[in-house]
Each structure stands twice: as structure tokens, then as C-alpha cells.
Amino acid sequence: MSTAAVEAPVLALAPEPQPAPYWTRRRIAIGLFTLWVLSGVYLVKPDQQAVVTMFGKVVEPRVLPGLHYAWPWPIESVAKLKVQQLQRLVVGGDLPDSVLGRSNPLTSQFISGDQNIINMRVVVQYSVGVPADYLFRLQDVAKGVGVAVEAEMARRIAHRPVDAVLTTEKAAIQEEVRAAAQKRLNDYQTGVQLSTINIESVTPPPEAADSFRDVASARADAERVVNEAQGYSNDLIPKSRGEAQQMKEVAEAFKQRKINEATGDAARFTQVAAEYEKAAQVTGERLYMETMEQILPKIKKLIVDKNGNLDLTIIRKGDPAAAKK
Amino acid sequence: MLERYRKYYPAAGVVAGLILIYLTFFQVRETEFVLITQFGRPLYTVTDAGLNVKCPWWSSTYFDKRLRIYNPRPSEFLTRDKKNLVIESYVAWKIEDPIRFVQTVGDATAAEMRLHDIIWSGLSAELGAHDLESIISTVAEKTQTAQMLDTLSDATDRAALQQYGIKVIDVRVKRLNLPEQNKQSVYARMRAERERIAKQYRAEGEEQALSIRADADRQREEILSVAYKEAEKTKGEGDAESTKIYGQAYSKNPKLYKLLRTLDSYKKVIDDKTTAILSSDSELLKVLTRGQGGAQ
Numbered sequence: 092m093s094t095a096a097v098e099a100p101v102l103a104l105a106p107e108p109q110p111a112p113y114w115t116r117r118r119i120a121i122g123l124f125t126l127w128v129l130s131g132v133y134l135v136k137p138d139q140q141a142v143v144t145m146f147g148k149v150v151e152p153r154v155l156p157g158l159h160y161a162w163p164w165p166i167e168s169v170a171k172l173k174v175q176q177l178q179r180l181v182v183g184g185d186l187p188d189s190v191l192g193r194s195n196p197l198t199s200q201f202i203s204g205d206q207n208i209i210n211m212r213v214v215v216q217y218s219v220g221v222p223a224d225y226l227f228r229l230q231d232v233a234k235g236v237g238v239a240v241e242a243e244m245a246r247r248i249a250h251r252p253v254d255a256v257l258t259t260e261k262a263a264i265q266e267e268v269r270a271a272a273q274k275r276l277n278d279y280q281t282g283v284q285l286s287t288i289n290i291e292s293v294t295p296p297p298e299a300a301d302s303f304r305d306v307a308s309a310r311a312d313a314e315r316v317v318n319e320a321q322g323y324s325n326d327l328i329p330k331s332r333g334e335a336q337q338m339k340e341v342a343e344a345f346k347q348r349k350i351n352e353a354t355g356d357a358a359r360f361t362q363v364a365a366e367y368e369k370a371a372q373v374t375g376e377r378l379y380m381e382t383m384e385q386i387l388p389k390i391k392k393l394i395v396d397k398n399g400n401l402d403l404t405i406i407r408k409g410d411p412a413a414a415k416k
Numbered sequence: 417m418l419e420r421y422r423k424y425y426p427a428a429g430v431v432a433g434l435i436l437i438y439l440t441f442f443q444v445r446e447t448e449f450v451l452i453t454q455f456g457r458p459l460y461t462v463t464d465a466g467l468n469v470k471c472p473w474w475s476s477t478y479f480d481k482r483l484r485i486y487n488p489r490p491s492e493f494l495t496r497d498k499k500n501l502v503i504e505s506y507v508a509w510k511i512e513d514p515i516r517f518v519q520t521v522g523d524a525t526a527a528e529m530r531l532h533d534i535i536w537s538g539l540s541a542e543l544g545a546h547d548l549e550s551i552i553s554t555v556a557e558k559t560q561t562a563q564m565l566d567t568l569s570d571a572t573d574r575a576a577l578q579q580y581g582i583k584v585i586d587v588r589v590k591r592l593n594l595p596e597q598n599k600q601s602v603y604a605r606m607r608a609e610r611e612r613i614a615k616q617y618r619a620e621g622e623e624q625a626l627s628i629r630a631d632a633d634r635q636r637e638e639i640l641s642v643a644y645k646e647a648e649k650t651k652g653e654g655d656a657e658s659t660k661i662y663g664q665a666y667s668k669n670p671k672l673y674k675l676l677r678t679l680d681s682y683k684k685v686i687d688d689k690t691t692a693i694l695s696s697d698s699e700l701l702k703v704l705t706r707g708q709g710g711a712q
Contacts, residue, residue, distance in 0.1 A: 098517070242589060313624075350658055375675055
């Protein structure tokens with residue numbers, strides 16, 4: 092102000108007889124005021140939301156993306172937040188101790204319902220849910236999220252057996268913890284929206300890790316033994332069925348052969364019998380003779396008289412054989 | 417003499433006005449309480465954010481009214497059944513009554529020390545009244561951690577608000593652990609437990625495998641014996657059928673059958689090693705020995 096007061100006479104005393112100068116004090120003032128008013132225009136980008144406060148009091152708790160206007164400083168101020176950006180937080184895990192340069196074991200150990208110690212590392216992802224609460228309600232948002240999640244996690248794990256935590260109920264725990272921690276954060280009015288709770292690693296302590304691995308391999312062993320037995324069974328039973336079928340087929344073949352042979356023999360006999368009846372005596376003798384003709388050439392013959400005595404020693408010269416008739 | 421400075425009067429007036437505005441108006445942000453004092457004596461507290469007015473000679477002190485998280489150091493407690501437990505808790509608190517707060521504790525660090533004392537004694541009382549099983553148990557219904565902590569939060573809140581003007585929103589246990597000196601025995605127990613489970617898995621696998629094999633063997637016996645039964649039955653049918661056919665055919669002329677069958681048998685029974693002693697009186701040789709008359 093004082094400088095303007097000093098300069099003004101200088102301008103007024105200028106000797107040139109110019110018409111009214113363009114940059115008058117009034118115009119400069121209007122120009123500056125206009126600039127000040129225009130500086131209240133602000134842009135909220137698509138991934139942002141803004142909170143507007145007037146003299147510290149929230150007047151617009153949630154401004155959506157777009158071009159907006161707020162009274163410039165010092166009346167109103169605009170805080171923009173990337174609401175969709177996920178923030179990552181690690182709970183537990185062996186974060187190195189910055190002073191001593193070693194990991195702090197307490198930070199990652201949890202105790203299960205059956206009093207087993209397990210090491211866990213949980214990753215929390217969260218975003219801004221209610222911008223005004225997020226900005227003004229909690230001193231250290233990340234710390235608040237961390238402790239809320241950790242407390243719920245500790246409680247859930249203290250109610251479950253270690254095997255459930257290590258294997259089947261991981262997903263259930265994650266979901267339960269997310270719901271419970273979200274409720275707690277809502278109670279604290281933190282404006283935080285938890286997006287995921289992820290149990291990144293859950294391991295037994297190194298002191299007992301071998302035994303836990305052995306249980307895993309025992310489970311695999313048991314599975315292998317059962318599979319082998321199943322394989323044996325799968326091999327044996329179809330083979331047995333095949334053998335059974337084979338036995339049945341052989342029996343069926345035997346039956347058919349028997350019947351066919353009998354039918355054939357019967358047919359042959361019936362035909363011969365028909366002819367035989369026409370000349371029974373002659374045919375009988377012919378058949379007898381024909382048979383003898385076939386048999387007798389092949390064998391040794393001794394012919395004895397009906398009334399003669401037989402010296403059996405002659406038989407010894409040839410093979411011992413039983414004499415027929 | 418004053419005439420000489422007359423031209424500075426307007427400027428001096430503006431400066432004085434600005435100072436007056438600065439002293440009179442004050443801004444309260446959403447995160448703050450403002451305590452108004454007159455020469456150190458508290459007058460009133462402004463809790464709502466926005467632009468406010470006060471007398472220029474009053475002064476204002478700002479307090480953070482946001483929620484704070486305080487982590488007391490982990491400490492060891494004894495349960496009713498004399499088990500040691502290391503508990504790490506956190507407290508969510510905020511300043512509720514700035515006048516009392518500034519009169520009794522003054523700043524956050526001092527407040528946290530007081531909170532630590534309240535919570536430590538509260539926790540040790542609560543734990544001393546409960547068995548370990550009501551905190552750590554596989555049966556969720558048995559555990560009373562939530563009720564315990566609710567009680568503790570309420571008690572802490574009552575004490576802290578009255579004494580220090582602090583509002584305690586929540587006291588929670590964020591980590592349960594066992595004391596270092598107990599851990600080795602816990603690890604040993606964990607190992608023994610695992611070994612037992614491993615043995616059980618292996619034995620159960622063996623059991624299942626044996627039963628599968630036995631079942632397969634039994635099925636094989638069953639399949640084969642049923643097949644044998646059916647095969648023999650089929651063969652019997654074949655035998656019966658053929659016997660029937662032979663019987664029907666041969667019974668038409670038993671005499672011829674006997675003749676043919678006998679002659680057939682001769683062909684099979686008598687081979688080249690046979691010696692036949694033939695009577696000259698036989699049917700074949702009668703003619704040979706007796707001449708034509710033998711043919712009669």
C-alpha cells in the first residue's frame with residue numbers, strides 16, 4: 092500500500108501529456124481481484140474426490156470428479172484424495188529392526204487355539220471410503236488400520252486349531268477378519284474402506300517346521316499307498332471279469348459241441364438203422380467182417396483149435412498183451 | 417511534531433486493524449478443539465469447526481481432537497490357572513475435555529503413560545479372573561476375550577474421562593503370545609503332536625490300502641466262483657442234451673447200437689501191440705477150418 096502511495100505521485104508528475112494511462116490503480120485492483128476469484132476454480136481428476144472446508148469447517152464433504160469452484164484462500168480450501176488408489180499395509184512379517192538390524196520375532200507370531208505358535212504375514216489393502224472422515228477423524232490412519240486388522244486376526248486365530256489356520260480355513264479367516272475389522276474401523280469413523288485382507292504366508296515356527304513337513308509327507312504317503320491299492324484293485328477286477336467270461340465261453344462252446352456231436356451221431360445212426368432193418372442178418376455180418384478186416388491186419392494172431400490145448404509160453408515171445416475173446 | 421507523521425496515520429490504522437482482526441477472529445479446523453484462556457485461566461472450549469470470534473486479549477490453545485492409537489509395550493500377565501501370557505494391546509483414545517486434559521496431564525505422552533497404568537492394572541485384573549482356556553481355545557464359544565475387553569474398555573473409559581478428560585473408545589488385544597522361556601517347551605510339544613499326527617496319517621493310509629486290496633481279492637474270488645458255477649451248469653446242460661439225443665436215437669434199435677458200438681470199441685481197443693488168440697471155431701475162421709459148411 093505504502094509503495095503504491097509513493098509511486099502514484101511519480102506517475103502523476105510524469106511530464107508526457109498522455110491521455111489517461113491504461114494501467115490505473117483501479118484497473119490493477121480489479122484485475123488482481125478477478126485473478127483471485129478465478130483462482131478458486133479447481134479440477135477433480137477422475138480417480139479423485141475432494142473435500143472443501145471453509146475456515147476449517149467442512150462444507151462439501153464429497154466433491155466428485157469434474158471442474159468445480161470454491162472460494163480461494165483464505166476463505167475455503169480444497170483437499171483432493173485419490174480415493175480409488177489401494178494402499179498396502181503389512182501386518183506382522185519379519186520387518187527388519189532398523190536399530191539392531193535384525194528381525195523382531197514378536198511381530199509375526201500368533202498363537203492358535205490349540206496353543207501352537209505360528210508365523211504369519213498379512214497384507215491389508217484399503218482405500219478411502221468417506222473422504223471427510225479419512226482426512227479428519229484419525230491421527231494416523233495406517234496405524235489404525237494395522238492395529239484393527241491385527242487385533243481381529245489375533246482373536247480369530249486364538250479360536251482355531253493350528254491345522255485349520257494352516258490349511259482349510261485361511262479364506263474364512265480372511266473374510267471374517269475383513270468384516271470385523273471394517274466394522275471396527277467404521278466405529279472409529281476412520282472413513283477407510285478395507286478392500287482385501289490377504290494372509291500372504293502362514294508357516295509353523297522354524298523350530299517345529301520339520302515336523303510339520305513330515306505331516307505333509309505322511310499325508311502324501313498315505314495317499315500314495317491308497318492309490319497303489321486302488322491301482323491293484325483296478326487291475327485285478329477287470330482281469331478277473333475277463334477270466335470269468337472266458338470260463339463261460341469255454342463252457343458254452345463245450346455245450347454246443349456236445350449237442351452238435353450228439354445230433355450228428357444220432358442222425359448217422361438213424362440212417363444206418365433204417366437200412367439195417369431192411370436186411371438185418373446180412374448187414375450185421377458185413378459190418379462184423381469189415382471191422383475184422385480193419386483190425387486183424389495190424390495185430391499178431393494165434394489161431395488155435397477149438398479143442399486143442401494152448402501153450403501160453405508162446406505169448407512171451409511177443410509183447411504181453413491181453414487177448415480178446 | 418505529530419504533523420510530520422500525519423501522512424503515516426492511514427497505514428498505521430490499517431496495520432492496527434489487521435492485528436485486531438488477527439486477534440479477534442480465529443479459525444477452528446475439523447481436527448481441533450480450541451481452548452480459550454484469559455491470562456492462563458481456561459474460559460471455554462470451541463469444539464465446532466469454522467470461523468470464530470473472541471476478545472482480542474484472550475488467547476487460544478489448539479488440541480488435536482482426532483482419534484489416536486496408542487500401543488503399550490507388550491507385557492506378561494498371569495491367568496487364573498497360573499499360565500503366563502504375553503499380551504500386546506492397543507488403545508484408541510481422544511481428548512474429550514480439553515480443560516481437564518490440560519489441567520491434569522497436559523500432553524499426549526503424559527496421557528499415554530497414564531493410560532498405560534490404567535490398562536495394565538485392568539488387564540492383569542481381568543486375566544487373573546479368567547483361565548487361559550477362556551482366551552485361547554479351539555471352541556469359539558468358550559472364549560470370553562470380547563466380553564473381557566468390552567468390560568475393560570468401559571472401565572478404562574470411565575476412569576480416564578473422569579480423571580484426565582480422555583475418551584477411550586476401545587481397548588483391544590492385538591497380539592497374544594507366550595513368554596520366551598516357555599516357547600521351547602511349546603515347540604517340543606508341537607513336534608510331538610505333529611509326529612503323532614503323521615503316524616496316524618500313515619497308519620490310516622495303510623488301513624485303507626489293505627481294505628481296498630482285500631476287497632479286490634474278495635471280488636475276484638466271487639467273480640471266478642460265480643463264473644465256474646455257471647460254466648459247469650452250461651456244461652451239464654450240454655451233457656444232458658447230448659445224452660437225451662443219443663438216447664432217443666439209439667433206443668429205436670438197441671440191437672444195432674450194441675453191434676455198432678462193440679465193433680467201434682474193437683477199433684479203439686485193439687492196436688498193433690495186441691496179440692489175438694483166435695479159436696478156429698470163431699465166426700471169421702469157421703470157413704477157413706471147416707470149408708464151406710462152416711459158413712452156415
